[in-house]
Amino acid sequence: MLEHTESARGRLSRRDLIKMAGATGLGLALTQGAAVRGIAEAAMQSEDIETIINIAATAEALAVTLTGAVIRGAAVYTNADGSKGLPPIVVTVLKAYQASEQAHFAFLTKAGAKPLALTFSVPDPKIATDTDAMYRTLESLETAFIAAYMSAAREFAEMQKPDLVKVALQIGGVECEHRALARLFLRDPLPHNLAFEQKLFTQVGEAAAALQKLGFIGGAGTPVRYADFAGSVDTAGVTQLTPT
Amino acid sequence: MTDRADRRLDRRGFAKTAGIAGLGALAVSQIGTLRAMAQSKESVADIINIAATAEALAVTLTGAVIDGAQNYDGGKGLPPSIVAWVKAIQAEEQAHYQYLTKAGAKALTLTFTVPQDLVPITKDSHALLSFVVSAETVFIGAYIAAAVEFAQLGQPALAQVAFQVAGVECEHRVLANFGMGVTPPNNLGFEQAPFQTVGEAAAKIKSLGLLGTSNPAATLNYTDFSGKVDPSGVSGLTV
Numbered sequence: 001m002l003e004h005t006e007s008a009r010g011r012l013s014r015r016d017l018i019k020m021a022g023a024t025g026l027g028l029a030l031t032q033g034a035a036v037r038g039i040a041e042a043a044m045q046s047e048d049i050e051t052i053i054n055i056a057a058t059a060e061a062l063a064v065t066l067t068g069a070v071i072r073g074a075a076v077y078t079n080a081d082g083s084k085g086l087p088p089i090v091v092t093v094l095k096a097y098q099a100s101e102q103a104h105f106a107f108l109t110k111a112g113a114k115p116l117a118l119t120f121s122v123p124d125p126k127i128a129t130d131t132d133a134m135y136r137t138l139e140s141l142e143t144a145f146i147a148a149y150m151s152a153a154r155e156f157a158e159m160q161k162p163d164l165v166k167v168a169l170q171i172g173g174v175e176c177e178h179r180a181l182a183r184l185f186l187r188d189p190l191p192h193n194l195a196f197e198q199k200l201f202t203q204v205g206e207a208a209a210a211l212q213k214l215g216f217i218g219g220a221g222t223p224v225r226y227a228d229f230a231g232s233v234d235t236a237g238v239t240q241l242t243p244t
Numbered sequence: 245m246t247d248r249a250d251r252r253l254d255r256r257g258f259a260k261t262a263g264i265a266g267l268g269a270l271a272v273s274q275i276g277t278l279r280a281m282a283q284s285k286e287s288v289a290d291i292i293n294i295a296a297t298a299e300a301l302a303v304t305l306t307g308a309v310i311d312g313a314q315n316y317d318g319g320k321g322l323p324p325s326i327v328a329w330v331k332a333i334q335a336e337e338q339a340h341y342q343y344l345t346k347a348g349a350k351a352l353t354l355t356f357t358v359p360q361d362l363v364p365i366t367k368d369s370h371a372l373l374s375f376v377v378s379a380e381t382v383f384i385g386a387y388i389a390a391a392v393e394f395a396q397l398g399q400p401a402l403a404q405v406a407f408q409v410a411g412v413e414c415e416h417r418v419l420a421n422f423g424m425g426v427t428p429p430n431n432l433g434f435e436q437a438p439f440q441t442v443g444e445a446a447a448k449i450k451s452l453g454l455l456g457t458s459n460p461a462a463t464l465n466y467t468d469f470s471g472k473v474d475p476s477g478v479s480g481l482t483v
C-alpha cells in the first residue's frame with residue numbers, strides 16, 4: 001500500500017494510485033467478471049449521465065461496504081501506539097462517513113444508477129487490522145472519489161446539466177472532508193494540505209479503472225458484500241441526507 | 245468605502261460594474277449555450293469578482309488571527325497546532341485569490357470590518373472556530389452556486405475550478421468542527437447549497453458586517469496581511 005510519505009509534489013498523484021496496484025495500463029482480461037468489463041468499457045468511452053452515475057454508485061457502495069467492515073471489526077485494530085481497538089472518536093467519524101456514502105448511494109440509485117458491482121475485495125489484509133493502513137486506504141480512496149466527482153462535475157457542465165453539477169459538488173465536498181479527516185487521524189500536522197483539490201482524471205471511468213487496479217473491484221483479496229453492511233448504517237449526528 | 249461597497253453589492257450594480265474577464269468566448273451560433281446562459285443571472289466577471297472579495301476577506305481575517313494568536317483565551321493563546329492550521333488556511337485562500345485575480349477578477353473591496361458583535365472571534369478560540377464553520381459554509385455555498393452558474397454560462401473548466409476550491413473550503417469546515425469538538429465533525433451527507441447566485445452569498449457576508457459597518461471594532465486591510473502568507477506544507481497552490 002502507498003506509504004504516507006507523499007510523492008515529490010507533496011500529494012498523492014495519479015501515478016501513486018496506479019503504482020499501488022502495480023498495473024501498467026487499461027487493458028483488462030476479457031475473462032474477468034462483468035463488473036470489471038463494465039468499468040473498462042466505461043473508461044474507454046465518452047461518458048453519458050448513466051455511465052457516470054453507475055460508476056459513482058459503485059464507488060459509494062464500495063465506501064459503505066469498506067467502512068462497514070472497519071466499524072464491525074473496530075475492536076481488533078492495532079493502533080500506532082500499540083493499543084488495541086479503534087478510538088471511539090474514530091468509530092463515530094467512520095459511522096458518519098458510512099452514513100454519508102449510503103446517502104449518496106441512495107440518491108444515485110433513486111436517480112436510476114445501477115452499480116457495476118456490489119461485491120468488493122480487500123486487497124491488503126492489513127486494512128482490516130492496522131489502523132494506519134486503514135487510514136491510508138481511506139485517504140487514497142477519498143482522493144480518487146474527489147477526483148471522480150470533479151470529473152463528473154466538469155462532464156455534467158459540458159452537458160449543460162447544472163443541477164447535476166450542483167449535486168456533484170455537494171457530494172464531492174463531503175468526500176473532501178473525509179480526506180482531511182483520514183489525514184488528521186494519520187497525525188499529519190496539516191490535514192488540509194491542498195490549495196486546490198487534485199485533478200487526477202479526465203473521465204469518471206478512469207477513477208473506476210483506478211479502483212479496479214487498486215484491487216477493490218474484481219481483485220483477489222477477501223470479498224466483502226454491500227448487502228452485509230447496508231442495513232446497519234447509523235445516521236446519528238448526520239444531517240442533509242438528501243441534497244437540497 | 246461603505247457606500248461604494250453597498251452600491252456594488254446591489255445585484256443590478258454587479259451587472260453594471262462588472263467587466264468581462266476575458267475567460268473565453270461563446271459561439272453565438274450555439275442555441276443551447278445561449279439558452280443556458282439566459283438561466284444565469286450573473287456574468288463570469290460578476291462571479292469571480294465576488295469570489296476574489298471573499299478570498300481577500302479570508303486572507304485578511306486569518307492573518308489577523310495569526311497576528312493575535314497569543315491573545316486568545318485570556319492570554320493562553322491559540323495552540324501551535326491551530327496556528328499552523330490557520331496559516332495553511334490563509335495560504336490556500338491566498339492561492340485562490342491569486343488564481344482569480346490572475347484570471348481578471350477585481351475584488352470589490354480590500355478593506356474589511358469586524359463588527360462589534362463579532363469581537364469574540366478575536367479573543368475566544370471557540371467563537372473563532374464557530375465563526376470559521378459559519379464562514380466556510382457560506383463560501384462553500386458560494387462556490388457551489390458559482391459552479392452551477394459556470395455550467396449555465398457554458399464554462400465547464402471554470403465549474404471544475406469552482407469544485408477544486410469548494411472542496412478545500414469543505415476541508416476547512418470539517419476541521420473547524422473537529423477543533424470545536426463537534427461530534428461527528430463530518431456532520432453532513434450533502435454539502436449545503438443555500439444560494440442561487442454568488443451575489444446572494446456576498447449579501448450574506450455583507451449582512452454579517454464584514455464588508456463595512458458603522459462603529460466597527462476593527463478595520464482591516466488585505467494589504468497588511470497578504471505579504472506575510474506562509475505556504476509551508478501546502479501543495480497544489482495552482483490549478
